[in-house]
Amino acid sequence: MDRPTAQESLAPAPINTSLTRRQFLCRSTGICATAAVWAAGARIPVSLAASPAEGPDQIGVLVDLTRCIGCRACVRACDAQNHLPHSEPPKTVWQGSAETLSFNRWTMVNLEGEASGGRPVPVKQQCLHCLDPACVSVCPVGAMRRLPSGAVVYRADRCIGCRYCMLACPFGIPKFEWSASTAPTIGKCQFCAQQAVFSGPACAAACPTGTLKFGSRPQLLFEAKARVHSRPDRYVGHIYGEHEAGGTAWMYLSGTPFDQLGFAKVPERSLPSFTRMALEIIPWIVTVLAVVLSAASYCIPGRKQAAEKMP
Numbered sequence: 001m002d003r004p005t006a007q008e009s010l011a012p013a014p015i016n017t018s019l020t021r022r023q024f025l026c027r028s029t030g031i032c033a034t035a036a037v038w039a040a041g042a043r044i045p046v047s048l049a050a051s052p053a054e055g056p057d058q059i060g061v062l063v064d065l066t067r068c069i070g071c072r073a074c075v076r077a078c079d080a081q082n083h084l085p086h087s088e089p090p091k092t093v094w095q096g097s098a099e100t101l102s103f104n105r106w107t108m109v110n111l112e113g114e115a116s117g118g119r120p121v122p123v124k125q126q127c128l129h130c131l132d133p134a135c136v137s138v139c140p141v142g143a144m145r146r147l148p149s150g151a152v153v154y155r156a157d158r159c160i161g162c163r164y165c166m167l168a169c170p171f172g173i174p175k176f177e178w179s180a181s182t183a184p185t186i187g188k189c190q191f192c193a194q195q196a197v198f199s200g201p202a203c204a205a206a207c208p209t210g211t212l213k214f215g216s217r218p219q220l221l222f223e224a225k226a227r228v229h230s231r232p233d234r235y236v237g238h239i240y241g242e243h244e245a246g247g248t249a250w251m252y253l254s255g256t257p258f259d260q261l262g263f264a265k266v267p268e269r270s271l272p273s274f275t276r277m278a279l280e281i282i283p284w285i286v287t288v289l290a291v292v293l294s295a296a297s298y299c300i301p302g303r304k305q306a307a308e309k310m311p
């Protein structure tokens with residue numbers, strides 16, 4: 001083979017502007033992937049990236065546990081309002097029967113606190129109607145939905161029985177109808193939102209002691225802070241639900257620390273916000289990868305070109 005002359009060695013190599021089919025496919029795939037991911041990312045903010053803001057119309061209930069006498073009138077009112085069938089009428093908490101939430105038991109009042117050596121306290125339990133509900137964010141068919149008022153409601157006609165809402169709820173509220181062999185559904189408090197004319201939850205209306213106060217969440221929060229401030233001897237300095245899981249529509253006041261009453265310790269940040277964060281960085285990761293791979297395909301010669309250059 002002839003050796004190149006010194007002049008030929010110093011001359012710049014001719015630029016090959018033609019693309020092989022392989023290079024064309026690599027580069028166009030990178031560009032298309034980048035465009036597709038950015039297009040998908042642009043749609044994310046509508047449903048996932050924006051956390052629902054709390055407006056003045058956001059409804060809520062303030063539960064003052066220091067006022068509860070454990071009569072369970074709220075439980076009976078919930079059964080009647082929602083036509084929930086039960087074989088036995090619920091008793092008061094002092095008669096010693098404890099019941100947990102179930103598919104057709106959307107609220108319950110049980111005595112809590114004895115296990116930790118404290119004074120027993122009647123505690124009402126139901127869905128807390130999170131401001132940024134995890135059950136809604138994981139439901140693949142929109143069977144769990146947060147209404148503009150703030151009520152988180154369940155639609156049985158959409159449910160496919162996947163039970164993701166049960167796994168996602170940080171408070172363990174949704175319950176599955178295990179006994180049903182066909183079309184089992186989820187049961188949970190609906191905030192009485194299905195009433196034709198909504199005038200507040202039936203349980204709050206039935207409470208004889210003012211333990212349950214229905215109203216606008218911002219106003220209830222203001223009132224809760226005022227109660228805690230004016231009676232530090234009566235209340236622990238914590239409003240459960242103000243920040244838990246990103247904030248909830250149902251908020252609690254208590255004279256006993258909440259961890260002694262079996263209240264779940266949950267992060268202040270809502271669980272869906274972690275998912276949103278992951279979704280927001282995915283377009284960046286894929287874009288960087290696409291750019292790096294496209295640049296590599298420009299710089300690294302294709303197999304055909306390399307073979308042509310071989311002696």
Ligand code: SF4
Nearest residue numbers: 127128130133135169
């Ligand atoms: S408490 Fe659970 S079921 Fe109720 S809205 Fe929050 S995540 Fe959903």
Ligand code: SF4
Nearest residue numbers: 078189191192201203
């Ligand atoms: S708000 Fe309505 S559905 Fe929820 S616990 Fe009270 S009565 Fe039952």
Ligand code: SF4
Nearest residue numbers: 068069071072074207
């Ligand atoms: S009706 Fe009121 S006082 Fe009676 S158990 Fe329910 S929350 Fe407590």
